[in-house]
Amino acid sequence: MSFRLCALNALEENVGRSFRSPAGEVILVLRDANVYAWQNICPHLGINLEFNPDEFMDCEQHYLVCSNHGALFQVEDGLCVSGPCHGEALLPVPIRIEDGEIYVADSASTTN
Numbered sequence: 001m002s003f004r005l006c007a008l009n010a011l012e013e014n015v016g017r018s019f020r021s022p023a024g025e026v027i028l029v030l031r032d033a034n035v036y037a038w039q040n041i042c043p044h045l046g047i048n049l050e051f052n053p054d055e056f057m058d059c060e061q062h063y064l065v066c067s068n069h070g071a072l073f074q075v076e077d078g079l080c081v082s083g084p085c086h087g088e089a090l091l092p093v094p095i096r097i098e099d100g101e102i103y104v105a106d107s108a109s110t111t112n
């Protein structure tokens, strides 16, 4: 059974939000009518990116940022372009959008 994350219209353009799911914590970012979904795990130390709830973007709302050591990640492909994990990437979470609702796709691995 698919796990619902949120309504599509609950997302704002270029604002990251996180949601708990059976596949782990998922960061969603809406950009140019696409929704990007990444595991909330920094490849540097394997910990969450944010210090405060839903503070995932840099001040220009262009990159996802890790608050711990300032790594910057491209929203579209999760690639780290600056910081201690330069060249590594966030892990994608497969999602599907149906009737205006965003779900973790059934193919996503689950964690207990």
Ligand code: FES
Binding pocket: 042, 043, 044, 045, 046, 047, 049, 066, 067, 068, 069, 070, 071, 083, 084, 085
């Ligand atoms: S834990 Fe994310 S940059 Fe160090």
